[in-house]
Amino acid sequence: MQTPLAPIGLFYGSSTCYTEMAAEKIRDRIGAEWIDLHNVADSDIALAEQYDFLIFGIPTWDYGELQEDWENVWDELAQLDLSGKTAALYGLGDQAGYPQWFQDALGYLHAQVRACGARTVGHWPAEGYTFEASKGLTEDGTHFVGLALDEESEFEKSDARLDQWCTQIMREFGLQS
Template sequence: MPSSQAPIGLFYGSSTCYTEMAAEKIRQYIGPQWIDLHNVAEADIALAESYDFLLFGIPTWDYGELQEDWENIWDDLAGLDLSGKTFALFGLGDQEGYPQWFQDALGYLHAQLLACGARAVGYWPAEGYEFEESKGLTEDGSQFVGLALDEENEFDLSEERIGRWCDQVMHEFGLKDGA
């Protein structure tokens, strides 16, 4: 572990590189000095306990399933004490190919992190997306519990969504002014 840790730990799992590329865009947008990147396939998820601010990236696979790297560490994640930590999520999904399960993994991860004692920020409007069902929505269905990206069908919207979400999250983390 580096002696000078960034204020934010970003943990992601990625099979097709889309989630990894989104994580790198987020790090670049916010600034590399702010974020340490951790691929959950290689890094110990227990490192999350050493950050006050956390970002997590998770794609939804097939019929609302966890991506394999997340699935492999799910029990370890459940054992973490994240009390006093603040997190925001971003998820990748395919709203046309899997409209009944769009962003389901986002909802699973959100519930798991709340159960570990962390506080969630970074909720994202559901307006403008076309899908049938999602476990990644807030109770009233108006927002996703994190940034929803669809690199399959709305790649052209990702850059702008990432920028707006990063500004929102940094403000909600209390690390930068603005909204």
């Protein structure tokens, strides 16, 4: 296994490049010295066990489905021991086109990461979004379990959301940037 160079491992799956572009924007905002990027289509998901701090990025596809690269590594992810790790998540979805399934994959990934033992941070307010249902919400429904991005109908809000969330997770990780 390769040795991580940075304190944070960012793992993402991306079919249309938007999740990958968000990963790169997160790296650029926090600093390349802080983050190693890993596309789950090309990198072994087991590398996540080598990092104390993790960021996971996933888009929701169609009717609340996992993105194909995440689906391909899902069983391997379930076998990881992420005890003692801190993870933040971000998701991409389309609240206008798929309002009944907005950020569902974010919720699935959050449940899986928690089941592997990780502590999660980076919850994001649900206020200001327009959707019917989401499996990506906290139990009280006031927050998403990670940053919710919508590059289809609210792309103009993404940069400000990324700025705020990156500052938030670095604080919640207890790291300086």
